Amino acid sequence: MGGGAVLVDGYDTLLLDLDGVVYLGRHAVPNAPQALHRAHDQGVRLAYVTNNASRTPGAIAAHLVELGVPATAGDVVTSAQAAARVVAERVEPGAKVLVVGGMGLRQAVRERGLTPVTTAWEKPVAVVQGIAPGLDYGLLSEGVLAVRQGAMFIASNADTTMPTGRGELPGNGAMIRVIVTATGVEPEVAGKPEPPLHRESIIRTGAVRPLVVGDRLDTDIEGATNAGVDSLLVLTGVATALDLLTASPEHRPTYVGEDLGALHEVYPEVRQGACGGWQATWSDGALRLEGQGARIDGLRAACDAAWAAAGEKALEAQAVQSVLDVLG
Template sequence: MLADPYDAILLDLDGVLYRWPDAIPGAAATVAALREAGKRLAFVTNNSSRTPAQVVERLESVGVEATPAEVVTSAIATASILTERDVRSAFVVGEEGLLDALAGVGIRAVSPSDPLPDAVVVGFDRKADYAKLKDAAVLVERGVALFASNADPSFPVPGGESWPGAGALLAAIETTTGVRAEVFGKPEPALFQRALVSSGGEHPLVVGDRLDTDISGAGRLGWDSVLVLTGAARRADVDEVSWKPTFIVDDVGGLLTEPAHEGGGILPEEVPNHTGGFARW
């Protein structure tokens, strides 16, 4: 099957395993079959607002079995990188997932009246208001380093609308200060690298529905990727981007199919991929 050569399968969530609040047909059975085949799994999400336990609950509600240790959010990656850099305190624009992850590694969340923190950390925050964005910007103007769990411009909601995402909030601070944040979420490499380490595997396959985050992020690391057509990207969109997926499948169930077989959902023609070679099919 397509997944055979890889020991770690890094799965995006929305658009791959569910289109919230609906399950994607076959996703739960596919995850179970990958486990059965001995694959190490990581559930990888740019959304920093939920804790791993909350992500597991969400997965279970669509029938997908997972453990918190298998969930790698951009908040978890951010916390572990910042603690390695000796960040001990931060002003946070973010929700429970980010606050929990930072607290979990001993990074203290401060208020604007406290002495200058080591970092300003920005993620998705549905309670962010002018005062919070202003306080973050003022700290950055005073020289505090600026980091972001992710920079997704928008947040997809049921019905197809887009609401301002973490990147939109970050843009307010960047625009005010002229300082660019260091970002850890997809398509930056940090989140994927953290997911591979926590999976314990060595040969990763990234599975995602977005060309601009999942597929380009994998490509920049030189890792193979699978584009599923159950989320953001359409097959024709692949022609428009420079980072191509290694494989294209109709849905996540395509991981269990033989890529060379007709009907396996793989592109029927050669497609230049990230290595400058051609998609394997």
């Protein structure tokens, strides 16, 4: 892990996940509004990059403003927009697209010059699916029929769950299995960790030195790895200390922070399993952690030692249990 300077100072754009990073349901994550206002005031571009395709950028921006977060519709980049671009680049302008999802997905399809439809009778060239409240059997059935007729199948994202204030609920990755099971056709995925959403973000922001900020290893961090850019994992959403310590190479973030407040802190040097007052070591097939200080520094030290010991593989949970006991 890097370190030695205020984290945000090295980047011109923050590509921020929303669920679990900026908000949980209707409520802001603690420290998020303050941290984002501070970055915005310093001239850092904020882009809210979400796999959630259910709402329009305008609706998302309005929600962020209500929470005290600086945002406009132009700052929001969704997997719906990425999915619509994937389709638009392959078909004729005005082509019919069956939208199995909500208003955010329908709007994105229209903005790309395509025609959203709701039935397979209209012979759409593509089916685009995204999560939406109230997604019903009838619309899923139309998606099945269209895919069986030969329409390309694009999923806004494949997140199996999504974090909410009540806990993790089924995500689009769970819902797309209805069409997959009924047709045997796997969709092409536009959202994180696949390249289309990152490409969409760069096109819309013009970022030169972006930092991806997320709470999930399998979408946010893997997406950053796939794109070859730095990443910050915050512990306010899905990922846990165990997930980090047992992460495979593509799921290892550049930085780890408790929350978005880490953006404005001097990131400590993490070297050879040492960080702050902590020292992590690997011996006899197990990871050990000794010292004292901030818990997050202990986790950073332990991750450094764990990833060095694991190399291109991933450690098993039992190998890091003593570290989890120390960190509490």
